[in-house]
Amino acid sequence: MYEHLTILSGRANPELAREITDYLGIGPGHVDVGNFPDGEISVKLNQNIRGCDVFLIQPTCPPVNENLFELLIMIDACRRASAARITAVIPYFWYARQDRKDSGRVPITSKLIANLIVQAGAHRVLTMDLHAAQIQGFFDVPVDHLYAAPILDRYFKSLAIPTGELVIVSPDEGSIKRSLHHLDHLGGSLAIVDKRRASALETSQANLIGGPIDGKTALIFDDMITTAGSICGAVQVVRAHGARRIFLGATHAVLCGPAAERLQRAAVDGIVVTNSCSLTAAQRLPNMTVVSVAELLGEAIRRVHRNESVSYLFD
Helix, strand or coil: CCCCEEEEECCCCHHHHHHHHHHHCCCCCCEEEEECCCCCEEEEECCCCCCCEEEEECCCCCCHHHHHHHHHHHHHHHHHCCCCEEEEEECCCCCCCCCCCCCCCCCCHHHHHHHHHHHHCCCEEEEECCCCHHHHHHCCCCEEEECCHHHHHHHHHHCCCCHHHEEEEECCHHHHHHHHHHHHHHCCEEEEEEEEECCCCCEEEEEEEECCCCCCEEEEEEEEECCCHHHHHHHHHHHHCCCCEEEEEEEEECCCCCHHHHHHHHCCCEEEEECCCCCCHHHCCCCEEEECCHHHHHHHHHHHHCCCCCHHHHC
């Protein structure tokens, strides 16, 4: 059915890789990934991939540098094993917030990471919900950039929230475009939280633009939840303006540092995230729902392998 298609997975999210191979109806590729006693990463391909179309599934979620370097080594191993084409499937692309020089004497790290992936031997990249869409242009190979919004929206539609009671909330000005896409699919009205960033670690939220939100159900969407400071700050603003129920939606549940504790204290009615990042038991909160992106990524892999259009999946 899939001639010469091979799916390999690193250690960042093997559960997602298994769901993708189940969707495609093929077995996973055989690769051993481990560490030498001094911490060096060891990769050994246990099958012939000469002439194969190889897809390496490895989100760069924490531990970021370990997972990134593991991806680079796997790409190099496949290149040296004479794979015909290597696609790096990176559901979550880290370092994406370092996409420009916003002050003097700082790097553009996301461009450096793109260079490393291409130099290692990747022929194309498949990723999802980049923090900055212009990162696609940092790669000198084709990039397919997918969006998890339809999957998140499908879940919220299942809640049957009346359109007149629904407010889509953007947690900051940079997320307005994303929120408008959700608004088109879910209906309701739009509100924007005025967020000011004091530093890389500190933000403040005070004002709410749009609405009204009093007595309504608020859906706050963001591309990722890292320390949860921004999104929980938005929750406080929305609650202060009288929201009756509050739900959070995000593609990437990175949940590092105090994120789990902050989300618990926020006491929202529900948190909906995807499985782009692997979650520990401690990160899976009682009010959290995890929806799978395996079908989306699996269909993209199928279409890339068959040289079919992937743009259908962008809607």
